[in-house]
Amino acid sequence: xxxxxxxxxxxxxxxxxxxxxxxxxxxxxxxxxxxxxxxxxxxxxxxxxxxxxxxxxxxxxxxxxxxxxxxxxxxxxxxxxxxxxxxxxxxxxxxxxxxxxxxxxxxxxxxxxxxxxxxxxxxxxxxxxxxxxxxxxxxxxxxxxxxxxxxxxxxxxxxxxxxxxxxxxxxxxxxxxxxxxxxxxxxxxx
DNA sequence: TAAAGACGCGACAAAATCTC
DNA sequence: GAGATTTTGTCGCGTCTTTA
Numbered sequence: 001x002x003x004x005x006x007x008x009x010x011x012x013x014x015x016x017x018x019x020x021x022x023x024x025x026x027x028x029x030x031x032x033x034x035x036x037x038x039x040x041x042x043x044x045x046x047x048x049x050x051x052x053x054x055x056x057x058x059x060x061x062x063x064x065x066x067x068x069x070x071x072x073x074x075x076x077x078x079x080x081x082x083x084x085x086x087x088x089x090x091x092x093x094x095x096x097x098x099x100x101x102x103x104x105x106x107x108x109x110x111x112x113x114x115x116x117x118x119x120x121x122x123x124x125x126x127x128x129x130x131x132x133x134x135x136x137x138x139x140x141x142x143x144x145x146x147x148x149x150x151x152x153x154x155x156x157x158x159x160x161x162x163x164x165x166x167x168x169x170x171x172x173x174x175x176x177x178x179x180x181x182x183x184x185x186x187x188x189x190x
Numbered sequence: 191t192a193a194a195g196a197c198g199c200g201a202c203a204a205a206a207t208c209t210c
Numbered sequence: 211g212a213g214a215t216t217t218t219g220t221c222g223c224g225t226c227t228t229t230a
Binding site: 026 | 219220221
Binding site: 188 | 195196197
């Protein structure tokens with residue numbers, strides 16, 4: 001089995017911090033906030049692989065571009081963001097060091113581009129969702145308002161017809177009384 | 191026993207949000 | 211609009227454990 005497995009280099013937190021150019025506690029903080037799984041030695045000390053370090057380097061890059069940790073976390077969780085995978089594959093393919101580096105750099109650049117696209121997509125989706133929600137609320141509100149107006153109109157019409165009916169009945173009553181009087185007068189004269 | 195690392199907790203500054 | 215409050219992203223420090 002020797003030779004078929006490539007021994008992965010492990011970095012201590014102090015080494016990783018130097019490479020990423022941040023303080024050790026920052027790495028610990030990012031690890032907690034971004035929920036990045038970091039390996040532990042037998043003693044419980046953190047150890048960092050090249051892959052971990054590259055992720056942290058990209059996190060730093062994105063932070064410098066103005067992204068907040070929440071956004072970076074969302075992106076990390078929604079992507080299979082593992083730049084080192086390509087490097088390992090490249091090693092297996094026995095490529096030369098230069099070719100490997102070039103390929104990894106290109107791959108990382110490509111992944112970073114995908115990263116950015118994804119962030120833009122998320123922002124776009126949030127805006128779209130908000131618009132749809134607003135539209136839905138507006139439609140619901142308008143439907144309620146229309147119902148209310150129709151209901152009020154029906155009530156007004158009912159009231160109008162009721163009044164008309166009352167007026168007609170009143171007229172009929174007056175007319176009937178007049179007719180009775182007229183009849184009584186005729187009978188009296190006879 | 192000093193050095194290195196883990197862990198927890200509080201402090202701090204800047205930005206965002208709320209309240210009057 | 212200005213001051214108060216909250217949130218975010220660190221930062222500092224003390225304590226404990228392990229190892230050489």
